[in-house]
């Protein structure tokens with residue numbers, strides 16, 4: 354059977370880079386040489402701090418390249434694997450997906466006598482280079498020279514899939530969900546909390562995303578690069594992943610591996626998970642985009658948004674591709690109170706679906722059908738779960754036809770899912786794993802197991818008063834025209850008043866200017882081949898975006914102008930900001 358061809362410009366950039374001034378050094382030997390050149394004292398302590406998940410072979414190859422007179426493995430000062438597993442029981446829970454967000458810091462999990470012993474070992478050395486390496490190295494000593502060995506979250510996930518383990522854990526065969534839970538609720542939080550102050554002072558930042566091929570930039574250049582990015586438009590590096598309901602659209606439009614059966618998700622605009630590529634000449638290094646959030650929160654987010662969320666990026670753009678695929682699970686997200694009380698999250702997973710493309714039969718399931726009896730629907734869901742018999746979704750949930758450029762708003766508590774044959778640009782609050790699946794259409798996950806269903810959570814948050822008329826009036830194309838002239842139409846498309854994001858769609862065939870609202874802007878070119886984002890005051894270099902690419906304009910970039918790349922081309926962008 355021939356796969357349908359979708360209209361494509363073949364210009365989606367899968368590996369967007371940002372040019373920066375800092376020199377990039379590649380390979381263990383060259384990196385060691387640079388670090389050693391910074392060791393000015395007769396006795397120098399080099400700290401190689403490592404994000405949880407950095408490959409230990411890489412880390413110690415680097416430590417060895419420094420020919421240390423004394424080498425301390427920081428991981429040995431941490432709690433034993435057994436003690437950690439026991440200590441984290443409450444955060445890890447027995448659930449397949451959900452843990453509880455830790456409020457701890459990494460130093461809570463180190464043995465003070467082991468740290469004292471390590472310090473005594475360092476004190477005993479009179480001359481030469483001593484290296485303290487590993488996660489928590491900077492807890493043992495602040496370092497005369499400090500390098501931070503970093504790793505992106507996507508690479509960590511790929512390593513887990515290939516049999517890698519969590520930090521201080523022997524779990525190569527654990528399901529990916531189990532590894533992810535420990536990463537998401539504990540390791541990444543501890544890692545980021547330790548990293549944030551270090552980013553201000555480290556002498557070097559080392560990218561360890563490619564095993565055996567570390568790359569390094571010196572600390573001042575690295576901080577200058579982050580500052581630069583916080584004042585200009587940029588893109589994060591998207592990643593794409595297959596799924597049980599995945600489709601064929603991204604494969605063509607984003608130029609992905611044609612041999613993959615499907616692609617379901619793409620995170621293109623989730624700084625918490627995506628990376629940045631820094632380029633200097635021919636050299637490129639990868640860093641977690643979270644570094645930018647941690648180091649430049651105010652310039653990136655704006656004072657108002659930073660004041661409200663802290664160093665967290667609250668907006669998420671991602672793709673859900675069901676073109677020639679299947680329905681997403683019928684699902685609901687927790688209300689704010691529920692996510693705070695149950696999972697320790699600050700704010701909840703409010704969502705919206707913007708239809709980038711759709712087949713004639715596309716639909717979105719949204720809200721409860723008027724007249725539904727809550728107990729009856731929950732009983733039917735539970736029965737489907739227990740017996741494997743189908744759940745009659747259309748009896749209880751509104752099935753609403755969906756077409757290109759429709760925008761469906763999904764405040765938490767609203768039962769929903771995209772049906773098949775839709776290409777969704779999800780414009781949502783950042784939390785992304787708090788999905789209570791109610792029904793998964795009787796199919797299995799890619800691992801051959803049924804995916805986790807959480808009716809017992811779902812039934813506590815479903816808003817049964819979001820019925821048919823209310824949904825149509827409030828959640829489907831709630832579009833308000835803000836401005837219209839010959840070359841520009843600006844429309845407010847959402848989100849619902851219960852959600853903290855504001856979305857505006859701009860149709861244009863000539864340049865137009867956007868004022869700022871002290872909020873970071875996240876945008877996507879939803880129509881047209883390409884557009885150019887520029888600064889009316891020349892504050893940054895013009896930046897070209899292509900069809901379907903998500904891009905970020907930091908608050909620090911100031912006012913910006915968007916123009917079609919090809920004069921007169923009919924284009925559109927959708928912009929999300931935090932409501933003022």
Ligand SMILES: O=P(O)(O)OC[C@H]1O[C@](O)(CO)[C@@H](O)[C@@H]1O
Nearest residue numbers: 680681682684779785786788790
């Ligand atoms: O649970 P499914 O069927 O995979 O649905 C798609 C997923 O994508 C999200 O919209 C974003 O990650 C979640 O809400 C949801 O889990």
